[in-house]
Amino acid sequence: MSTRALLADLVSVNSVNPSLVPGAPGEAAVADVAAHALRAGGLDVVFQEAAPGRPNVIGVLDGRESGPAIMLCGHLDTVGVEGMTDPFTPRVDGGRLYGRGAQDMKGGVAAMIAAAVALAPTWTRGRLLVACVADEEYESLGAEALVKAWTADAAIVTEPTDLTLAVGHKGFAWLEIVTHGRAAHGSRPREGRDAIVDMARVLLTLEAHDRALQSRAPSEYQGTASLHASIISGGRELSVYPDRCVLQMERRTVSGEDDGVVLAEVGAMLDTLGAADARFRGDARLMTSRPPYRLSPSAPLPTALAAALASRGLPAGPVGMSFWTDAAILAGAGIPSVLFGPGGAGLHSVEEYVNLADVDVCRDVLVETVRLISSSRP
Ligand SMILES: [Zn+2]
Known part of the structure:
Protein backbone atom coordinates (compact mmCIF):
# COMPACT_ATOMS: atom_id res chain seq x y z
CA MET A 1 0.00 0.00 0.00
CA SER A 2 1.30 3.46 -0.83
CA THR A 3 2.06 5.94 1.93
CA ARG A 4 -0.71 8.23 0.69
CA ALA A 5 -3.30 5.47 0.61
CA LEU A 6 -2.34 4.51 4.15
CA LEU A 7 -2.65 8.14 5.26
CA ALA A 8 -6.10 8.41 3.68
CA ASP A 9 -7.14 5.18 5.43
CA LEU A 10 -5.94 6.47 8.78
CA VAL A 11 -7.75 9.82 8.39
CA SER A 12 -10.96 8.11 7.30
CA VAL A 13 -11.22 6.32 10.65
CA ASN A 14 -12.60 8.41 13.51
CA SER A 15 -10.13 8.23 16.42
CA VAL A 16 -11.27 11.19 18.48
CA ASN A 17 -10.04 10.87 22.05
CA PRO A 18 -12.97 9.86 24.30
CA SER A 19 -11.45 11.65 27.28
CA LEU A 20 -11.74 14.91 25.33
CA VAL A 21 -15.11 14.17 23.74
CA PRO A 22 -17.29 11.79 25.81
CA GLY A 23 -18.59 8.94 23.67
CA ALA A 24 -15.94 9.35 20.98
CA PRO A 25 -14.55 6.04 19.67
CA GLY A 26 -10.86 6.36 20.59
CA GLU A 27 -8.02 4.42 19.01
CA ALA A 28 -9.29 0.81 18.66
CA ALA A 29 -10.43 0.97 15.01
CA VAL A 30 -7.52 3.04 13.73
CA ALA A 31 -5.13 0.77 15.63
CA ASP A 32 -6.39 -2.09 13.46
CA VAL A 33 -5.57 -0.10 10.31
CA ALA A 34 -2.04 0.58 11.59
CA ALA A 35 -1.58 -3.05 12.66
CA HIS A 36 -2.73 -4.33 9.28
CA ALA A 37 -0.25 -2.08 7.44
CA LEU A 38 2.61 -3.10 9.75
CA ARG A 39 1.84 -6.82 9.41
CA ALA A 40 1.47 -6.58 5.63
CA GLY A 41 4.91 -4.92 5.57
CA GLY A 42 6.52 -7.84 7.37
CA LEU A 43 6.66 -6.56 10.97
CA ASP A 44 5.51 -8.46 14.02
CA VAL A 45 2.65 -6.66 15.72
CA VAL A 46 1.93 -6.44 19.44
CA PHE A 47 -1.15 -4.83 20.91
CA GLN A 48 -0.79 -3.26 24.34
CA GLU A 49 -3.82 -2.05 26.26
CA ALA A 50 -3.07 1.45 27.55
CA ALA A 51 -6.57 1.66 29.04
CA PRO A 52 -9.73 -0.40 28.43
CA GLY A 53 -10.49 -0.20 24.70
CA ARG A 54 -7.50 2.13 24.18
CA PRO A 55 -4.72 0.10 22.52
CA ASN A 56 -1.17 0.93 21.57
CA VAL A 57 0.07 -0.92 18.49
CA ILE A 58 3.76 -1.78 18.35
CA GLY A 59 5.37 -3.05 15.16
CA VAL A 60 8.62 -4.94 15.77
CA LEU A 61 11.44 -5.66 13.37
CA ASP A 62 14.33 -7.72 14.78
CA GLY A 63 17.52 -8.23 12.80
CA ARG A 64 19.70 -11.33 12.95
CA GLU A 65 22.63 -9.33 14.31
CA SER A 66 22.50 -7.46 17.59
CA GLY A 67 22.53 -3.69 17.28
CA PRO A 68 20.80 -0.55 18.49
CA ALA A 69 17.05 -0.41 19.14
CA ILE A 70 15.42 2.51 17.38
CA MET A 71 11.85 3.61 18.02
CA LEU A 72 9.52 5.59 15.78
CA CYS A 73 6.58 6.89 17.77
CA GLY A 74 3.33 8.68 16.96
CA HIS A 75 -0.12 9.00 18.47
CA LEU A 76 -3.30 7.59 16.97
CA ASP A 77 -5.85 9.78 18.76
CA THR A 78 -7.08 13.15 17.56
CA VAL A 79 -8.89 16.10 19.10
CA GLY A 80 -12.63 16.62 18.44
CA VAL A 81 -14.28 17.68 15.20
CA GLU A 82 -16.77 20.35 16.25
CA GLY A 83 -17.40 22.81 13.43
CA MET A 84 -15.80 20.62 10.75
CA THR A 85 -17.58 19.35 7.66
CA ASP A 86 -16.77 15.74 6.71
CA PRO A 87 -13.78 15.49 9.07
CA PHE A 88 -13.28 11.79 8.27
CA THR A 89 -13.53 12.08 4.49
CA PRO A 90 -9.97 12.70 3.36
CA ARG A 91 -9.88 15.25 0.57
CA VAL A 92 -6.84 15.88 -1.63
CA ASP A 93 -6.48 19.35 -3.07
CA GLY A 94 -3.39 21.23 -4.21
CA GLY A 95 -0.93 18.71 -2.84
CA ARG A 96 -2.60 18.71 0.55
CA LEU A 97 -4.67 16.09 2.28
CA TYR A 98 -7.45 17.57 4.41
CA GLY A 99 -9.21 15.92 7.35
CA ARG A 100 -9.11 15.63 11.12
CA GLY A 101 -5.76 14.30 12.25
CA ALA A 102 -4.13 14.81 8.82
CA GLN A 103 -1.38 16.92 10.36
CA ASP A 104 -1.75 15.95 14.03
CA MET A 105 -0.60 13.36 13.43
CA LYS A 106 -1.72 10.72 11.00
CA GLY A 107 0.68 12.18 8.40
CA GLY A 108 3.57 11.36 10.73
CA VAL A 109 2.11 7.95 11.60
CA ALA A 110 1.71 7.05 7.90
CA ALA A 111 5.32 8.20 7.22
CA MET A 112 6.78 6.13 10.06
CA ILE A 113 4.84 2.98 9.17
CA ALA A 114 5.83 3.38 5.51
CA ALA A 115 9.47 3.91 6.55
CA ALA A 116 9.45 0.67 8.56
CA VAL A 117 7.82 -1.21 5.68
CA ALA A 118 10.53 0.12 3.33
CA LEU A 119 13.27 -0.97 5.76
CA ALA A 120 11.82 -4.40 6.55
CA PRO A 121 13.03 -6.47 3.54
CA THR A 122 16.69 -5.69 4.17
CA TRP A 123 16.66 -5.37 7.97
CA THR A 124 19.59 -7.25 9.44
CA ARG A 125 20.91 -5.45 12.48
CA GLY A 126 19.32 -4.32 15.75
CA ARG A 127 15.68 -3.62 16.42
CA LEU A 128 13.17 -1.22 14.94
CA LEU A 129 10.02 -0.45 16.92
CA VAL A 130 7.08 1.41 15.42
CA ALA A 131 4.96 2.58 18.34
CA CYS A 132 1.49 3.89 17.52
CA VAL A 133 0.20 5.13 20.86
CA ALA A 134 -3.11 6.17 22.40
CA ASP A 135 -4.24 9.26 24.27
CA GLU A 136 -1.52 11.80 23.54
CA GLU A 137 -4.13 14.56 23.27
CA TYR A 138 -5.29 14.06 26.85
CA GLU A 139 -3.17 12.23 29.42
CA SER A 140 -0.62 10.31 27.33
CA LEU A 141 -1.76 6.99 28.81
CA GLY A 142 -0.37 5.33 25.68
CA ALA A 143 3.18 6.67 25.98
CA GLU A 144 3.14 6.02 29.74
CA ALA A 145 2.20 2.38 29.14
CA LEU A 146 4.64 2.07 26.24
CA VAL A 147 7.74 3.01 28.25
CA LYS A 148 6.80 0.55 31.00
CA ALA A 149 7.02 -2.38 28.56
CA TRP A 150 9.38 -1.21 25.79
CA THR A 151 12.62 0.65 25.53
CA ALA A 152 14.99 1.83 22.84
CA ASP A 153 18.35 3.52 22.40
CA ALA A 154 16.79 6.41 20.48
CA ALA A 155 13.32 7.55 19.42
CA ILE A 156 11.91 9.80 16.72
CA VAL A 157 8.47 11.20 17.49
CA THR A 158 6.85 12.12 14.19
CA GLU A 159 4.73 15.04 15.39
CA PRO A 160 4.39 17.81 12.77
CA THR A 161 7.56 19.92 12.70
CA ASP A 162 7.47 21.19 9.09
CA LEU A 163 10.31 18.78 8.27
CA THR A 164 12.68 20.41 10.72
CA LEU A 165 14.56 18.56 13.42
CA ALA A 166 13.32 19.58 16.88
CA VAL A 167 15.26 18.76 20.02
CA GLY A 168 13.25 20.45 22.73
CA HIS A 169 9.98 21.84 23.98
CA LYS A 170 8.43 23.30 27.09
CA PRO A 291 8.11 17.97 32.22
CA PRO A 292 9.94 20.04 29.62
CA TYR A 293 12.38 18.19 27.42
CA ARG A 294 15.61 18.90 25.63
CA LEU A 295 18.27 16.77 23.96
CA SER A 296 21.75 17.92 23.03
CA PRO A 297 21.87 18.33 19.23
CA SER A 298 25.29 16.65 19.27
CA ALA A 299 23.79 13.35 20.51
CA PRO A 300 23.96 10.50 17.94
CA LEU A 301 20.27 10.60 16.95
CA PRO A 302 19.96 14.32 16.08
CA THR A 303 23.37 14.12 14.39
CA ALA A 304 22.16 11.28 12.15
CA LEU A 305 18.86 12.99 11.39
CA ALA A 306 20.60 16.29 10.59
CA ALA A 307 22.89 14.39 8.20
CA ALA A 308 19.90 12.80 6.48
CA LEU A 309 18.29 16.24 6.09
CA ALA A 310 21.49 17.87 4.86
CA SER A 311 21.96 15.13 2.22
CA ARG A 312 18.64 16.24 0.72
CA GLY A 313 19.48 19.92 0.91
CA LEU A 314 16.95 20.47 3.68
CA PRO A 315 17.71 22.80 6.60
CA ALA A 316 19.09 20.66 9.41
CA GLY A 317 17.95 22.91 12.29
CA PRO A 318 17.75 22.04 15.09
CA VAL A 319 14.81 23.97 16.51
CA GLY A 320 12.52 23.80 19.52
CA MET A 321 8.74 23.34 19.34
CA SER A 322 6.22 25.33 21.35
CA PHE A 323 3.81 22.51 22.14
CA TRP A 324 4.28 19.60 24.54
CA THR A 325 4.64 16.06 23.15
CA ASP A 326 5.15 12.45 24.20
CA ALA A 327 8.88 12.95 23.51
CA ALA A 328 9.12 14.22 27.09
CA ILE A 329 7.76 10.91 28.39
CA LEU A 330 10.15 8.88 26.25
CA ALA A 331 13.05 11.10 27.32
CA GLY A 332 11.93 10.78 30.95
CA ALA A 333 12.19 6.99 30.55
CA GLY A 334 15.79 7.36 29.38
CA ILE A 335 15.20 7.21 25.61
CA PRO A 336 16.97 10.08 23.81
CA SER A 337 14.25 11.53 21.56
CA VAL A 338 13.78 14.05 18.79
CA LEU A 339 10.75 15.32 16.91
CA PHE A 340 10.53 15.21 13.15
CA GLY A 341 7.38 15.23 11.05
CA PRO A 342 5.67 16.67 7.99
CA GLY A 343 4.31 20.19 7.54
CA GLY A 344 0.75 21.32 7.20
CA ALA A 345 -1.61 23.56 9.11
CA GLY A 346 -4.76 23.70 11.14
CA LEU A 347 -3.65 21.61 14.10
CA HIS A 348 -6.67 21.40 16.47
CA SER A 349 -8.71 23.76 14.26
CA VAL A 350 -11.61 23.33 11.83
CA GLU A 351 -9.54 23.05 8.66
CA GLU A 352 -6.60 20.72 9.08
CA TYR A 353 -4.27 19.47 6.36
CA VAL A 354 -0.89 17.88 5.81
CA ASN A 355 1.39 18.49 2.81
CA LEU A 356 1.50 15.22 0.90
CA ALA A 357 5.00 15.79 -0.48
CA ASP A 358 6.19 16.36 3.11
CA VAL A 359 4.80 12.99 4.19
CA ASP A 360 6.91 11.31 1.49
CA VAL A 361 10.03 13.31 2.41
CA CYS A 362 9.43 12.51 6.09
CA ARG A 363 9.28 8.80 5.27
CA ASP A 364 12.49 8.94 3.23
CA VAL A 365 14.38 10.91 5.89
CA LEU A 366 13.22 8.42 8.54
CA VAL A 367 14.47 5.54 6.40
CA GLU A 368 17.87 7.15 5.96
CA THR A 369 18.20 8.17 9.63
CA VAL A 370 17.30 4.69 10.85
CA ARG A 371 19.83 3.16 8.44
CA LEU A 372 22.55 5.52 9.69
CA ILE A 373 21.88 4.66 13.32
CA SER A 374 21.37 0.98 12.83
CA SER A 375 24.66 0.64 10.95
CA SER A 376 26.65 2.69 13.48
CA ARG A 377 29.09 0.79 15.65
CA PRO A 378 29.19 1.62 19.34
ZN1 LIG B 1 -0.01 15.56 18.19
Whole structure:
Protein backbone atom coordinates (compact mmCIF):
# COMPACT_ATOMS: atom_id res chain seq x y z
CA MET A 1 0.00 0.00 0.00
CA SER A 2 1.30 3.46 -0.83
CA THR A 3 2.06 5.94 1.93
CA ARG A 4 -0.71 8.23 0.69
CA ALA A 5 -3.30 5.47 0.61
CA LEU A 6 -2.34 4.51 4.15
CA LEU A 7 -2.65 8.14 5.26
CA ALA A 8 -6.10 8.41 3.68
CA ASP A 9 -7.14 5.18 5.43
CA LEU A 10 -5.94 6.47 8.78
CA VAL A 11 -7.75 9.82 8.39
CA SER A 12 -10.96 8.11 7.30
CA VAL A 13 -11.22 6.32 10.65
CA ASN A 14 -12.60 8.41 13.51
CA SER A 15 -10.13 8.23 16.42
CA VAL A 16 -11.27 11.19 18.48
CA ASN A 17 -10.04 10.87 22.05
CA PRO A 18 -12.97 9.86 24.30
CA SER A 19 -11.45 11.65 27.28
CA LEU A 20 -11.74 14.91 25.33
CA VAL A 21 -15.11 14.17 23.74
CA PRO A 22 -17.29 11.79 25.81
CA GLY A 23 -18.59 8.94 23.67
CA ALA A 24 -15.94 9.35 20.98
CA PRO A 25 -14.55 6.04 19.67
CA GLY A 26 -10.86 6.36 20.59
CA GLU A 27 -8.02 4.42 19.01
CA ALA A 28 -9.29 0.81 18.66
CA ALA A 29 -10.43 0.97 15.01
CA VAL A 30 -7.52 3.04 13.73
CA ALA A 31 -5.13 0.77 15.63
CA ASP A 32 -6.39 -2.09 13.46
CA VAL A 33 -5.57 -0.10 10.31
CA ALA A 34 -2.04 0.58 11.59
CA ALA A 35 -1.58 -3.05 12.66
CA HIS A 36 -2.73 -4.33 9.28
CA ALA A 37 -0.25 -2.08 7.44
CA LEU A 38 2.61 -3.10 9.75
CA ARG A 39 1.84 -6.82 9.41
CA ALA A 40 1.47 -6.58 5.63
CA GLY A 41 4.91 -4.92 5.57
CA GLY A 42 6.52 -7.84 7.37
CA LEU A 43 6.66 -6.56 10.97
CA ASP A 44 5.51 -8.46 14.02
CA VAL A 45 2.65 -6.66 15.72
CA VAL A 46 1.93 -6.44 19.44
CA PHE A 47 -1.15 -4.83 20.91
CA GLN A 48 -0.79 -3.26 24.34
CA GLU A 49 -3.82 -2.05 26.26
CA ALA A 50 -3.07 1.45 27.55
CA ALA A 51 -6.57 1.66 29.04
CA PRO A 52 -9.73 -0.40 28.43
CA GLY A 53 -10.49 -0.20 24.70
CA ARG A 54 -7.50 2.13 24.18
CA PRO A 55 -4.72 0.10 22.52
CA ASN A 56 -1.17 0.93 21.57
CA VAL A 57 0.07 -0.92 18.49
CA ILE A 58 3.76 -1.78 18.35
CA GLY A 59 5.37 -3.05 15.16
CA VAL A 60 8.62 -4.94 15.77
CA LEU A 61 11.44 -5.66 13.37
CA ASP A 62 14.33 -7.72 14.78
CA GLY A 63 17.52 -8.23 12.80
CA ARG A 64 19.70 -11.33 12.95
CA GLU A 65 22.63 -9.33 14.31
CA SER A 66 22.50 -7.46 17.59
CA GLY A 67 22.53 -3.69 17.28
CA PRO A 68 20.80 -0.55 18.49
CA ALA A 69 17.05 -0.41 19.14
CA ILE A 70 15.42 2.51 17.38
CA MET A 71 11.85 3.61 18.02
CA LEU A 72 9.52 5.59 15.78
CA CYS A 73 6.58 6.89 17.77
CA GLY A 74 3.33 8.68 16.96
CA HIS A 75 -0.12 9.00 18.47
CA LEU A 76 -3.30 7.59 16.97
CA ASP A 77 -5.85 9.78 18.76
CA THR A 78 -7.08 13.15 17.56
CA VAL A 79 -8.89 16.10 19.10
CA GLY A 80 -12.63 16.62 18.44
CA VAL A 81 -14.28 17.68 15.20
CA GLU A 82 -16.77 20.35 16.25
CA GLY A 83 -17.40 22.81 13.43
CA MET A 84 -15.80 20.62 10.75
CA THR A 85 -17.58 19.35 7.66
CA ASP A 86 -16.77 15.74 6.71
CA PRO A 87 -13.78 15.49 9.07
CA PHE A 88 -13.28 11.79 8.27
CA THR A 89 -13.53 12.08 4.49
CA PRO A 90 -9.97 12.70 3.36
CA ARG A 91 -9.88 15.25 0.57
CA VAL A 92 -6.84 15.88 -1.63
CA ASP A 93 -6.48 19.35 -3.07
CA GLY A 94 -3.39 21.23 -4.21
CA GLY A 95 -0.93 18.71 -2.84
CA ARG A 96 -2.60 18.71 0.55
CA LEU A 97 -4.67 16.09 2.28
CA TYR A 98 -7.45 17.57 4.41
CA GLY A 99 -9.21 15.92 7.35
CA ARG A 100 -9.11 15.63 11.12
CA GLY A 101 -5.76 14.30 12.25
CA ALA A 102 -4.13 14.81 8.82
CA GLN A 103 -1.38 16.92 10.36
CA ASP A 104 -1.75 15.95 14.03
CA MET A 105 -0.60 13.36 13.43
CA LYS A 106 -1.72 10.72 11.00
CA GLY A 107 0.68 12.18 8.40
CA GLY A 108 3.57 11.36 10.73
CA VAL A 109 2.11 7.95 11.60
CA ALA A 110 1.71 7.05 7.90
CA ALA A 111 5.32 8.20 7.22
CA MET A 112 6.78 6.13 10.06
CA ILE A 113 4.84 2.98 9.17
CA ALA A 114 5.83 3.38 5.51
CA ALA A 115 9.47 3.91 6.55
CA ALA A 116 9.45 0.67 8.56
CA VAL A 117 7.82 -1.21 5.68
CA ALA A 118 10.53 0.12 3.33
CA LEU A 119 13.27 -0.97 5.76
CA ALA A 120 11.82 -4.40 6.55
CA PRO A 121 13.03 -6.47 3.54
CA THR A 122 16.69 -5.69 4.17
CA TRP A 123 16.66 -5.37 7.97
CA THR A 124 19.59 -7.25 9.44
CA ARG A 125 20.91 -5.45 12.48
CA GLY A 126 19.32 -4.32 15.75
CA ARG A 127 15.68 -3.62 16.42
CA LEU A 128 13.17 -1.22 14.94
CA LEU A 129 10.02 -0.45 16.92
CA VAL A 130 7.08 1.41 15.42
CA ALA A 131 4.96 2.58 18.34
CA CYS A 132 1.49 3.89 17.52
CA VAL A 133 0.20 5.13 20.86
CA ALA A 134 -3.11 6.17 22.40
CA ASP A 135 -4.24 9.26 24.27
CA GLU A 136 -1.52 11.80 23.54
CA GLU A 137 -4.13 14.56 23.27
CA TYR A 138 -5.29 14.06 26.85
CA GLU A 139 -3.17 12.23 29.42
CA SER A 140 -0.62 10.31 27.33
CA LEU A 141 -1.76 6.99 28.81
CA GLY A 142 -0.37 5.33 25.68
CA ALA A 143 3.18 6.67 25.98
CA GLU A 144 3.14 6.02 29.74
CA ALA A 145 2.20 2.38 29.14
CA LEU A 146 4.64 2.07 26.24
CA VAL A 147 7.74 3.01 28.25
CA LYS A 148 6.80 0.55 31.00
CA ALA A 149 7.02 -2.38 28.56
CA TRP A 150 9.38 -1.21 25.79
CA THR A 151 12.62 0.65 25.53
CA ALA A 152 14.99 1.83 22.84
CA ASP A 153 18.35 3.52 22.40
CA ALA A 154 16.79 6.41 20.48
CA ALA A 155 13.32 7.55 19.42
CA ILE A 156 11.91 9.80 16.72
CA VAL A 157 8.47 11.20 17.49
CA THR A 158 6.85 12.12 14.19
CA GLU A 159 4.73 15.04 15.39
CA PRO A 160 4.39 17.81 12.77
CA THR A 161 7.56 19.92 12.70
CA ASP A 162 7.47 21.19 9.09
CA LEU A 163 10.31 18.78 8.27
CA THR A 164 12.68 20.41 10.72
CA LEU A 165 14.56 18.56 13.42
CA ALA A 166 13.32 19.58 16.88
CA VAL A 167 15.26 18.76 20.02
CA GLY A 168 13.25 20.45 22.73
CA HIS A 169 9.98 21.84 23.98
CA LYS A 170 8.43 23.30 27.09
CA GLY A 171 6.63 21.44 29.83
CA PHE A 172 3.51 22.59 31.60
CA ALA A 173 1.84 22.59 35.00
CA TRP A 174 -1.85 23.08 35.77
CA LEU A 175 -2.56 24.71 39.10
CA GLU A 176 -5.68 25.55 41.05
CA ILE A 177 -5.76 28.60 43.28
CA VAL A 178 -8.64 29.18 45.72
CA THR A 179 -9.31 32.42 47.56
CA HIS A 180 -11.45 32.16 50.68
CA GLY A 181 -13.76 35.04 51.54
CA ARG A 182 -16.69 35.25 53.89
CA ALA A 183 -20.31 34.99 52.79
CA ALA A 184 -22.55 37.83 54.02
CA HIS A 185 -25.63 39.73 52.91
CA GLY A 186 -24.70 42.35 50.36
CA SER A 187 -25.98 45.10 52.66
CA ARG A 188 -23.50 44.17 55.43
CA PRO A 189 -20.01 44.97 54.11
CA ARG A 190 -18.42 44.67 57.56
CA GLU A 191 -19.42 41.02 57.79
CA GLY A 192 -18.44 39.96 54.28
CA ARG A 193 -15.16 39.31 52.55
CA ASP A 194 -15.20 39.25 48.75
CA ALA A 195 -13.29 36.19 47.50
CA ILE A 196 -13.59 37.40 43.88
CA VAL A 197 -11.88 40.70 44.66
CA ASP A 198 -9.19 38.71 46.46
CA MET A 199 -8.74 36.65 43.30
CA ALA A 200 -8.39 39.90 41.34
CA ARG A 201 -5.33 40.65 43.51
CA VAL A 202 -3.99 37.20 42.70
CA LEU A 203 -4.59 37.78 38.98
CA LEU A 204 -2.71 41.08 38.99
CA THR A 205 0.20 39.39 40.74
CA LEU A 206 0.12 36.58 38.19
CA GLU A 207 0.13 39.08 35.34
CA ALA A 208 3.22 40.77 36.74
CA HIS A 209 4.89 37.40 37.20
CA ASP A 210 4.07 36.36 33.62
CA ARG A 211 5.73 39.53 32.37
CA ALA A 212 8.80 38.74 34.46
CA LEU A 213 8.92 35.16 33.16
CA GLN A 214 8.67 36.26 29.54
CA SER A 215 11.41 38.85 29.99
CA ARG A 216 13.91 36.23 31.17
CA ALA A 217 16.56 35.00 28.73
CA PRO A 218 15.01 32.25 26.56
CA SER A 219 15.95 28.70 27.45
CA GLU A 220 17.66 26.95 24.54
CA TYR A 221 15.17 25.10 22.27
CA GLN A 222 12.36 25.95 24.72
CA GLY A 223 11.98 29.72 24.70
CA THR A 224 10.65 31.53 27.75
CA ALA A 225 8.31 30.28 30.42
CA SER A 226 4.87 31.88 30.72
CA LEU A 227 1.57 31.56 32.52
CA HIS A 228 -2.05 32.40 31.88
CA ALA A 229 -5.39 32.19 33.66
CA SER A 230 -7.55 29.44 32.13
CA ILE A 231 -10.84 28.92 33.99
CA ILE A 232 -12.38 30.96 36.78
CA SER A 233 -15.50 30.57 38.89
CA GLY A 234 -16.92 32.13 42.01
CA GLY A 235 -19.99 33.70 43.59
CA ARG A 236 -23.45 32.34 44.40
CA GLU A 237 -26.00 35.13 44.32
CA LEU A 238 -26.13 38.76 43.29
CA SER A 239 -26.71 40.02 46.82
CA VAL A 240 -24.22 37.79 48.62
CA TYR A 241 -20.51 38.37 49.25
CA PRO A 242 -18.73 35.45 47.53
CA ASP A 243 -17.02 33.16 50.02
CA ARG A 244 -14.91 31.35 47.47
CA CYS A 245 -13.31 31.92 44.08
CA VAL A 246 -11.47 29.21 42.13
CA LEU A 247 -8.94 29.87 39.40
CA GLN A 248 -7.39 27.14 37.27
CA MET A 249 -4.30 28.26 35.44
CA GLU A 250 -1.52 27.00 33.26
CA ARG A 251 2.17 27.59 33.68
CA ARG A 252 4.43 26.65 30.75
CA THR A 253 7.80 25.52 32.10
CA VAL A 254 11.38 25.31 30.87
CA SER A 255 14.24 23.06 32.01
CA GLY A 256 15.03 23.58 35.68
CA GLU A 257 11.43 24.36 36.63
CA ASP A 258 9.94 21.32 38.35
CA ASP A 259 6.68 21.05 40.32
CA GLY A 260 8.37 22.34 43.46
CA VAL A 261 9.57 25.50 41.73
CA VAL A 262 6.15 26.24 40.26
CA LEU A 263 4.28 25.66 43.53
CA ALA A 264 6.79 27.66 45.56
CA GLU A 265 6.42 30.59 43.18
CA VAL A 266 2.63 30.71 43.58
CA GLY A 267 2.96 30.10 47.33
CA ALA A 268 5.26 33.12 47.60
CA MET A 269 2.72 35.29 45.75
CA LEU A 270 -0.05 34.24 48.12
CA ASP A 271 2.23 34.86 51.12
CA THR A 272 2.99 38.38 49.87
CA LEU A 273 -0.72 39.12 49.46
CA GLY A 274 -1.37 37.71 52.95
CA ALA A 275 1.40 39.84 54.44
CA ALA A 276 -0.17 42.95 52.90
CA ASP A 277 -3.65 42.13 54.22
CA ALA A 278 -4.14 39.84 57.24
CA ARG A 279 -7.66 38.88 56.12
CA PHE A 280 -6.50 37.60 52.73
CA ARG A 281 -6.65 33.82 52.52
CA GLY A 282 -5.63 31.83 49.49
CA ASP A 283 -4.12 28.45 48.76
CA ALA A 284 -2.82 26.61 45.73
CA ARG A 285 -2.43 23.03 44.60
CA LEU A 286 -0.89 21.31 41.63
CA MET A 287 -3.46 19.56 39.41
CA THR A 288 -1.07 17.89 37.00
CA SER A 289 2.19 18.59 35.24
CA ARG A 290 4.38 17.37 32.40
CA PRO A 291 8.11 17.97 32.22
CA PRO A 292 9.94 20.04 29.62
CA TYR A 293 12.38 18.19 27.42
CA ARG A 294 15.61 18.90 25.63
CA LEU A 295 18.27 16.77 23.96
CA SER A 296 21.75 17.92 23.03
CA PRO A 297 21.87 18.33 19.23
CA SER A 298 25.29 16.65 19.27
CA ALA A 299 23.79 13.35 20.51
CA PRO A 300 23.96 10.50 17.94
CA LEU A 301 20.27 10.60 16.95
CA PRO A 302 19.96 14.32 16.08
CA THR A 303 23.37 14.12 14.39
CA ALA A 304 22.16 11.28 12.15
CA LEU A 305 18.86 12.99 11.39
CA ALA A 306 20.60 16.29 10.59
CA ALA A 307 22.89 14.39 8.20
CA ALA A 308 19.90 12.80 6.48
CA LEU A 309 18.29 16.24 6.09
CA ALA A 310 21.49 17.87 4.86
CA SER A 311 21.96 15.13 2.22
CA ARG A 312 18.64 16.24 0.72
CA GLY A 313 19.48 19.92 0.91
CA LEU A 314 16.95 20.47 3.68
CA PRO A 315 17.71 22.80 6.60
CA ALA A 316 19.09 20.66 9.41
CA GLY A 317 17.95 22.91 12.29
CA PRO A 318 17.75 22.04 15.09
CA VAL A 319 14.81 23.97 16.51
CA GLY A 320 12.52 23.80 19.52
CA MET A 321 8.74 23.34 19.34
CA SER A 322 6.22 25.33 21.35
CA PHE A 323 3.81 22.51 22.14
CA TRP A 324 4.28 19.60 24.54
CA THR A 325 4.64 16.06 23.15
CA ASP A 326 5.15 12.45 24.20
CA ALA A 327 8.88 12.95 23.51
CA ALA A 328 9.12 14.22 27.09
CA ILE A 329 7.76 10.91 28.39
CA LEU A 330 10.15 8.88 26.25
CA ALA A 331 13.05 11.10 27.32
CA GLY A 332 11.93 10.78 30.95
CA ALA A 333 12.19 6.99 30.55
CA GLY A 334 15.79 7.36 29.38
CA ILE A 335 15.20 7.21 25.61
CA PRO A 336 16.97 10.08 23.81
CA SER A 337 14.25 11.53 21.56
CA VAL A 338 13.78 14.05 18.79
CA LEU A 339 10.75 15.32 16.91
CA PHE A 340 10.53 15.21 13.15
CA GLY A 341 7.38 15.23 11.05
CA PRO A 342 5.67 16.67 7.99
CA GLY A 343 4.31 20.19 7.54
CA GLY A 344 0.75 21.32 7.20
CA ALA A 345 -1.61 23.56 9.11
CA GLY A 346 -4.76 23.70 11.14
CA LEU A 347 -3.65 21.61 14.10
CA HIS A 348 -6.67 21.40 16.47
CA SER A 349 -8.71 23.76 14.26
CA VAL A 350 -11.61 23.33 11.83
CA GLU A 351 -9.54 23.05 8.66
CA GLU A 352 -6.60 20.72 9.08
CA TYR A 353 -4.27 19.47 6.36
CA VAL A 354 -0.89 17.88 5.81
CA ASN A 355 1.39 18.49 2.81
CA LEU A 356 1.50 15.22 0.90
CA ALA A 357 5.00 15.79 -0.48
CA ASP A 358 6.19 16.36 3.11
CA VAL A 359 4.80 12.99 4.19
CA ASP A 360 6.91 11.31 1.49
CA VAL A 361 10.03 13.31 2.41
CA CYS A 362 9.43 12.51 6.09
CA ARG A 363 9.28 8.80 5.27
CA ASP A 364 12.49 8.94 3.23
CA VAL A 365 14.38 10.91 5.89
CA LEU A 366 13.22 8.42 8.54
CA VAL A 367 14.47 5.54 6.40
CA GLU A 368 17.87 7.15 5.96
CA THR A 369 18.20 8.17 9.63
CA VAL A 370 17.30 4.69 10.85
CA ARG A 371 19.83 3.16 8.44
CA LEU A 372 22.55 5.52 9.69
CA ILE A 373 21.88 4.66 13.32
CA SER A 374 21.37 0.98 12.83
CA SER A 375 24.66 0.64 10.95
CA SER A 376 26.65 2.69 13.48
CA ARG A 377 29.09 0.79 15.65
CA PRO A 378 29.19 1.62 19.34
ZN1 LIG B 1 -0.01 15.56 18.19
